[in-house]
Amino acid sequence: MFFAEKTLEPPRSLWQFSGVKIILAGGTGFIGRALLRRLLDDGHDVVLLSRSAHPFTGFHHDRLRTVAWDGQSPGEWTRQFDGADAVVNLSGAGIADGRWSAGRKRLLVESRLKSTHALVTAMLGARPKPQVFVCASAVGYYGDVPSGEVAESAPQGRDFLADLCGQWEKAAMEAQELGVRVVCARIGVVLALEGGALGKFIPPFKAFIGGPLGSGRQAFPWIHRDDVAGAIAHLISNKHVRGPVNLTAPETLTMRQFCDELGRAMRRPSWLPVPGFALRLLLGELAGMVLTGQRAVPAKLAQSGYAFKYPHANQALAEIFAHA
Ligand SMILES: NC(=O)c1ccc[n+]([C@@H]2O[C@H](COP(=O)([O-])OP(=O)(O)OC[C@H]3O[C@@H](n4cnc5c(N)ncnc54)[C@H](OP(=O)(O)O)[C@@H]3O)[C@@H](O)[C@H]2O)c1
Numbered sequence: 001m002f003f004a005e006k007t008l009e010p011p012r013s014l015w016q017f018s019g020v021k022i023i024l025a026g027g028t029g030f031i032g033r034a035l036l037r038r039l040l041d042d043g044h045d046v047v048l049l050s051r052s053a054h055p056f057t058g059f060h061h062d063r064l065r066t067v068a069w070d071g072q073s074p075g076e077w078t079r080q081f082d083g084a085d086a087v088v089n090l091s092g093a094g095i096a097d098g099r100w101s102a103g104r105k106r107l108l109v110e111s112r113l114k115s116t117h118a119l120v121t122a123m124l125g126a127r128p129k130p131q132v133f134v135c136a137s138a139v140g141y142y143g144d145v146p147s148g149e150v151a152e153s154a155p156q157g158r159d160f161l162a163d164l165c166g167q168w169e170k171a172a173m174e175a176q177e178l179g180v181r182v183v184c185a186r187i188g189v190v191l192a193l194e195g196g197a198l199g200k201f202i203p204p205f206k207a208f209i210g211g212p213l214g215s216g217r218q219a220f221p222w223i224h225r226d227d228v229a230g231a232i233a234h235l236i237s238n239k240h241v242r243g244p245v246n247l248t249a250p251e252t253l254t255m256r257q258f259c260d261e262l263g264r265a266m267r268r269p270s271w272l273p274v275p276g277f278a279l280r281l282l283l284g285e286l287a288g289m290v291l292t293g294q295r296a297v298p299a300k301l302a303q304s305g306y307a308f309k310y311p312h313a314n315q316a317l318a319e320i321f322a323h324a
Helices: 030-041 078-081 100-125 158-176 194-208 227-238 254-266 275-292 299-303 312-324
Strands: 019-027 045-050 065-070 086-089 132-138 181-187 189-191 222-224 242-249
Touching: 019 030, 019 100, 030 227, 045 078, 065 078, 078 100, 078 312, 086 100, 086 227, 100 132, 100 158, 132 158, 132 227, 158 181, 181 227, 189 194, 189 312, 194 254, 222 227, 222 312, 227 242, 227 254, 242 299, 254 312
Parallel strands: 019 045, 019 086, 045 065, 086 132, 132 181, 181 242, 189 222
Antiparallel strands: none
């Protein structure tokens, strides 16, 4: 059996197993597509919950089934939960997709809380119940931490993102009441060529006008997208890990150091800082997300034996730009 209880066994790794049934919500997104590929490559059966009936035109896989849901209320899709081993939630409206007006903030919060509540409700009716629920969160949970390392035991911050992450994790933790192991993946800045933060850094660097945002002294808690997928696979299979887990690379960098690495990888200078006040004028409160940071360290991933594919930023960026 996939999740057999044997106390003296070392933590098991997912890739020793195949054919596990995993429900994946938000699997059409930037992180979700990489995780989906990883889970299918590992031989698992994935039920993808999407608000779109046909999210991937032209892509078929024997082990992938797409089921429509609305991301907020129970429906036919909950039947898929019978016999599911794991549930992963990566749903939510894009945090950096627009200025944080009151309406936008409401959408950012509600899209995460409602999707999480709907998944937990579906778990309640499942026979048998899934063993594990991995729900996305973010290192924004900690708010701005100007100095020192930030492990999972660090306190919650006080800004909008910290509050959003706190509410989101609380909603996910409700699945614990059902006997489900819950992991809240506090994800850092995810790096891949196709989008995310890097998608915004690349154009100015290409045009020889790249440089750090703001003072450059704020922490930049990065992680390669393959390691996010690998870490989530690890968290699904490792029954000893629960609660909040930082998904960030072991090498901690400041914004300036990251931009220096990016410049080297792109063979471009990193010289032109974008002043904080200009970003605040352009982006409003959203600018705070890039002008502040926290040196989040992957303490629980390290303790549980996760082996990073890209522990150093120069390796991660070299891999990313090898395909550019
Ligand atoms: N990317 C990062 O650097 C990063 C860092 C920290 C945390 N995170 C968190 O990790 C999760 C995944 O990130 P991502 O970058 O992959 O996000 P993404 O590309 O924006 O994808 C999120 C997915 O959520 C679904 N979605 C979008 N709007 C929704 C709404 N209003 N209600 C319900 N579902 C909605 C979409 O799937 P369908 O259209 O198929 O339903 C979409 O593919 C997000 O919650 C994000 O906040 C990301």
